[in-house]
Amino acid sequence: MPQYTPPIRDMQFLLHEVLDAVPTLQALPPHADIDADTLNAVLSEGGKFAAEVVTPLNLPGDAEGCHLDKTTHAVTAPKGYKQAYAQYVEGGWPALSCDPAYGGQGLPLVLNQCFYEMLNSAGQAWTMYPGLSHGAYECLHAHGTAEQKALYLPKLTSGQWTGTMCLTEPHCGTDLGLLRTKAEPQADGSYRITGQKIFISAGEHDLAENIVHLVLARLPDAPAGSKGISLFIVPKFHVNPDGTLADRNGIFCGALEHKMGIHGNATCQMVLDGAVxxxxxxxxxxxxxxxxxxxxxxxxxGNQSLGLTEVAYQNAVAYAKDRIQMRSLSGVKAADKPADPIIVHPDVRKMLLTARAYAEGARAMLTYTALQLDVLVSTDDEDQRQEADDIVALLTPIVKAFVTDNGWTATSACQQVFGGHGYIHEWGMEQFVRDARINMIYEGTNTIQSLDLLGRKVLGDNGKKLKKFGKLIAAFVEEEGVREDMQEFVNPLADLGDKVTKLTTELGMKAFGNPDEVGAAAVDYLRVVGHLCFAYFWARMAKVALDKQHSGDPFYTAKLHTARFYFAKLLPETATLIRTARAGVSPLMAMDEALF
Structure with missing residues (x-):
């Protein structure tokens, strides 16, 4: 069975040494009293919960899957899931970063992000149950009426109820303008909703007493397309004004999807039959x-794939140190054994270091993004809020697409380290690969994220958001470029920054002539900008490691080795990507459809 050790030291390194998060948080009114000891204590306890409670459920939960009673439409999660969720609620974990006005602990979002990374490493399928609830909480906290907030947020905050989002329908996925689910107004101000939704994660289960579905539907007089979509709260059980539960609502699970991965999460086909x-x-x-x-x-x-990358890396390293196969090409390394551990072989190390570099780079970017989210939601300074908003908007599609693409690459590489054993369920690696694959698809495919980045976030505002992030890079290059020992990190970062500027301008000009040029270049472009982000964060991490490498702590030595690997072996991918992005739309669209 796979093992997992929470990467607390690396999280602390980012929070306290690279990003200096505590002063940033203390400058925000809700977090004026936060300190490093509090952050560290929560990380430690959260890591214990993930490793000791959730990790043991992941492998057997995948094998068992969920069970649907077609007579009652009730779904039962795998053995142990319900008990683990009860421990999660009892420990106060759902309330970690929620508003104290609704029973939350009011701790920073960046702390919640680190906790959820550990949960995702421990078991992505289990973590999706509470994870989706937090999204429903955020939506209602931002857009609900005072009455809706009072009725639903305390139970979502405590974890007594869970939440979902019901978007996709059998005939439409990303193009929500095509959805057909209808909402008929009633005399009492409510709506009767009828339709079908598919691919609804955690749509039905036995972990919590109620499920708060957020459902997209059309009013009778709604305009066509995406401009005619309304959002509704549709609880599994009706809720009385005092918050107690009433009878069953007309929304139920018609079937469970039989899917490639995340078997422990109930991915439901939901039927709405006059649901209120x-x-x-x-x-x-x-x-x-x-x-x-x-x-x-x-x-x-993105955080899910970070979690999977980390746990796959940990288990692949342990296997590579233990498994003996052949001798090193440069001479015997383990004379007391009949063969050398496979970690001595260069290509095995390349696979391991690829996963490690992608995990640690993603952790840096996600931690930074979550810290910017804290600024966005908590600052009193409007200029600071706008700055954070622009940075988060730019990074969101990169986090989703770049990190999940890398997660697929990394988990596949770690499976390869195991050789034939990587395909055997009991080792856990093939599950990590299957679970990682869906992350590139749902919540908007990675192509959609690429179009969002290039079309909306970059060209849509004439590069304003990208320039803001570019200023951070330029300031770092100017400050650190005078150091001889930083040249190996600063020079490629500065060079890529210049190339991204030129590529962006070129693609913008081509898009004026043919909008399809955006579609042709977007995926490659996102990956180039993703590497620019990783190069920036890796350079920042390398700076701290260089400053502290003589402390005697091997952590900094390992960080420098991984940084050098990233710049030498992974960043050069951008040369090919820039060339293919520039190749344009003609090689893709020139062939007549009949010839396919």
């Missing part, structure tokens, strides 16, 4: 409200 719902926000403005939850989910999906 209440409107969230304004009529026909539901998509904007739902984007609060969707953006939170996109950052969460």
């Amino acid at each position: 719902g209440t409107l969230v926000g304004q009529p026909n403005k539901g998509l904007a409200a739902m984007f609060v939850m969707m953006n939170a989910a996109r950052l969460g999906v």
Whole structure:
């Protein structure tokens, strides 16, 4: 069975040594009293919960899957899931970063992000149950009425109830403008909602007493397309004004999806048959409200792949140190054994270091992004809020797409380290690969994220957001470029920054002539900008490691080795990507459809 050790030291390194998070948080009114000891204590206890409670459920939960009673429409999660969720609620974990006005602990979002990384390493399928609830909480906290907040947020905060988002329908995925689910107004101000939703994660289960579904639907007079979508709260059980539960609502699970991975999470086909719902926000403005939850989910999906990359790396390293196969090409390394451990072989090390570099780079970017989210939601300074908002908007599609693409690459590499054993369920590696694959698809495919980055976030505002991030890079290059020992990190970072500027300008000009040029270049472009982000964070981490490498702590030595590997072996991918992005739309669209 796979093992997992929470990477607390690396999280502390980022929070306290690289990002200096405590002063940033203390400058925000809700977190004026936060300190490093509090952050460290929560990380430690959260790591224990993830490793000791959730990790043991991941492998057997995947094998067992979920069970649907077609007569009652009830879904039962794998053995142990319900008990673990009860421990999660009892420990106060759902309330970690929630608003104290609704029973939350009011701790920083960046702390919640670190906790959820550990949960995702321990078991992505289990973690999706509480994870989606947090997104529903965020959506209602931002767009719910005072009455809706009072009725639903305390139970979502405590974890007594869970939440979902019901978007996709059998005939439409990303293009929500095609959805057909209908909402009929009732005399009492409620709505009767009828339709079908598919791929609804945690749509039905036995972990909590109620499920708060956030459902997109159309009013009778709604305009066509995405401008005619409204958002509704549709609880599994009706809720009385005092918060107690009433009878069953007309929303139920019609079937469970039989899917490639995350078997422990109930991915449901949901049927709404005159289900009673209440409107969230304004009529026909539901998509904007739902984007609060969707953006939170996109950052969460990046965090899922970070978690999988970390746990796959840990287990692959342990195996590579123990498994003996052949002798090193440069001579015997383990004379007391009949063969050398496979970790002596260069290509095995390349696979391990790829996973490690992608995990630690992603952790840095996600921690930074979560810290910017804390600034965004808590600062009193409007200029600071706008700055954080722009940075988070830019990084969200990169976190979702770049980190999940890398997660697929890393988990596959770690499976390869195991050789034939990597395909055997009991080792856990094939599960990590299967679970990682879906992260590139849901919450908007990675192509959609790429179009969002290049089309909306970059070209859509004439590069304003990208320039803001570019200023951070330029300031770092100017400050650290005078150091001889930083040249190996600063020079490639500065060079890539210049190339991204030129590529962006070139693609913008081509898009004026043919908008399809954006579609042709977007995926490659996102990956280039993803590497620019990673190079920036790796350079920052390398600076701290260089400053402290003589402390005697091997942590800093390992960090420098991994940084050098990233710049030498992974960053050069951008040369090919820039060339393919520049190749344009013609090689893709020139061939007649009939020839396919």
